[in-house]
Amino acid sequence: MTSLPPQPLSPLDGRYRSAVGELGEHLSEAGLNRARVHVEVEWLIAQTDRGFFGSSPLSTDQKASLRKVVADFGQADIDELATLEATTRHDVKAVEYYVRRRLSDLGLDAIAELTHFACTSEDINNLSYAITVRDAVRDVWLPKYRLVIDTLAALAVEHRDAAMLSRTHGQPATPSTMGKELAVFVYRLSRIAAQVEASEYLGKFSGATGTFSAHVVAAPDVAWPEVSREFVESLGLTWNPLTTQIESHDWQAELYGRISHANRVLHNLATDIWTYISLGAFRQIPAAGATGSSTMPHKVNPIRFENAEANLELSSAVLDSLAATLVTSRLQRDLTDSSAQRNIGVGFGHSLLALDNIQRGLGEIDLDLSVLAADLDANWEVLGEAIQTVIRAEVVAGRSTIADPYALLKELTRGKRVGAAELAAFVDGLEIGDEAKQRLLALTPTTYTGIASALVDRL
């Protein structure tokens, strides 16, 4: 047997590439390296702008040329960095050499020693991760997440009046509407969206052990913490003033916790929709040419929601693991964060893939009102709650002397199928006020939905 050509090990880079490839712009190794070059270039510009060590501010053209290195970063640069790293065996040192080469190309050798000046690798790495994760969340994950919320919200409004039997413990319970049940998910997911949007992306820039030691010994009169703060903020990040060698990664733990929480709510949504499909409440719209089962021709399977379930679990497993490991680093640093952070894209990728499947799945289902109606009509006993509650009110109001309304209704309905006619006869014989009796006689499982429909307006 001949060997296969090199193959992606992760399905995110294989069969699911088209759904998640956009994340690679930010959360791939190349995306990280481009951000590292960006940080190194901006640090050069920041230093020369301040005239450090007698340097002159770069001209507008020189700055533009340096920034073009970042803007044009492509395959040749990816390859060049790989070649450099094969020698340095240190990824950030390779970036430094790469930037020095570009300075040389631009005739800027005079400031070469300002490249990576007073920096430890983490100064570059932490800012690069903060930038790439922030951009991935804002440009890719959140828009997709918002799209799912918007789609769900539109379905909630569309089905706001669609009465259906509820099921608590899987057993028939007080009816609701499909719109209100979907609105619950919209509300939950929206809260998390706001939390993700409010996330902080922290950056440190303070040298080998966070003390500015090299900085101070090279230039004692510079207000280094202020320079550090201004530089971090110039990159659109929040300054972390007090760290060891590494940025403490607490913001990452917080963010991944929120994404993982969103995953779990989406998982709940996926399994609920799956169950509604299984009950017949939602019909699946068959895709032309598609096959459900390889052997049972009649089938349309809820594969979108099942795929989402699996990928949400994988995403949370990765993100939870990152959140746990990233907040610990022995003494002033160990390198576990470097290896762990290479999987941030895996965590987001599985979540994004799940969002893509949920989005498609929601577009391929149709509410079957006749199934909802039949389900309600087969479960009149759920009105037992309504009747006993009205009797209680009548007793308090002095219009009834029924001793134990709950026991009465329990006797009539518990574990039994009670139809419309039996309930009507039962209500008719109750010793309660006439107005209350008429209200109960008019009630059906379909109308016993409280203010479910109006609750959709809370979105």
Ligand SMILES: O=C(O)C[C@H](Nc1ncnc2c1ncn2[C@@H]1O[C@H](COP(=O)(O)O)[C@@H](O)[C@H]1O)C(=O)O
């Ligand atoms: O500024 C410094 O470098 C400070 C230095 N510590 C390091 N800080 C950051 N990166 C380092 C460090 N050491 C190694 N490396 C390089 O990290 C890469 C680890 O590879 P991988 O496990 O694939 O993520 C891989 O490229 C490693 O070469 C210290 O001793 O305190």
